[in-house]
Amino acid sequence: MSTGFVFALTGAALFALGVAGVVLIGHLLRRILAFNLMGSGTYLVLVGLAQRHDVPDPVPQAMVLTGIVVAVAATALALALVRKLHALTGQVELPDDANG
């Protein structure tokens, strides 16, 4: 089993872990952590599967580089929104929908 393959499988598991975290966790800061885990899993799948025969491939590497930079911008915006929500309402969880 090649290096790329091992990490592609790890990436799939991380992605599933991240999705479960985003769906199930209520605390917004932890949800942002889970979202970043999803992103890391995706990068591993992209590069790991392309390099599953252990030859470096520059195209998915460039895509992942772009992805990492855009993900940090998204994380920063999400954190700014969480801080604003906390400043306005004092909560760090989104309110549940009204019953009924």
Added chain:
Amino acid sequence: MKRMVVALVVTLALAFVLLLTGAMLELGPVAIDLRAPVAAHLAQSGVSHPVTAVLLNYRGYDTLLEIAVLLLALLAILAVVGDTAATRPMASHPVLQMLARLATPLMIVVAIYLLWAGAFRPGGAFQAGAVLAAAAVLLHLVGLLPGWSTPGLRLRIGLVAGFALFLAVATGLLMHGTLLQYPPAAAGVLILLIEAGLTVSLALILAGLFLFLAREEAA
């Protein structure tokens, strides 16, 4: 009810992992292999490192859109934060401040090296901009750089300069041919020029993601 939702999501996640693992195990040889075309045209691309060539030449349009997305994210953060007054930096231990003062020029040199070396070996504009942004965050954390309030003219020009420069080069090339088709003789110089603009802008944008939010709360 909540327990059923949790169980359902966990089951679906596990099923997803198993199915994806099964699919990955059945893959044959790589179907689309772009390594050969990348290597074949590397001599005409202006740089000799394949990842930089892909980022700034073959897929230069993606990088143009990426810097635009970063700028948009920063504008959204400025909109969320709103108007703020200027701040004073937090005081910190003098040993930490001395260490930061020693480290910052080294980080600037490393960043310029990474920018230059991106043409021949791993490096490039993104890594250089990230190191510069890290230097700015470090200076803020030890109290030598105050948090940023609403940006003034120079900061605004710096933030937009990378995207504007890239767009200007792209438009200039558009008038002579296809979008972002560098003439092979000038490709290296153009890529270095674009990367320099990207480094400055990226450093300011990434530092701004942190510094526009990091303000002393009103006592």
Added chain:
Amino acid sequence: MTLAFDLLVALSLLWCGWHTLATPRLDRAIVLFITFGLLMTLVWARLSAPDIGLAEAAIGAGLTGALLFDAYGVLRRRSAGP
């Protein structure tokens, strides 16, 4: 031999990821997330992707960790205040 190393790093990655989401203390979760970022840098080095490794170390672990800690500090300070 290299497979053993790869499996070790992969298992550490999964352990770190799980505990980032499962630990009750938020500051511990952020520290584990930064550790996760540094393990990812190791992974990129194993996958012959030094450009991504450089970017992940600076941006993924460094800048994201700083942003998260800043937000955590502000949230804690505000809830402990008036």
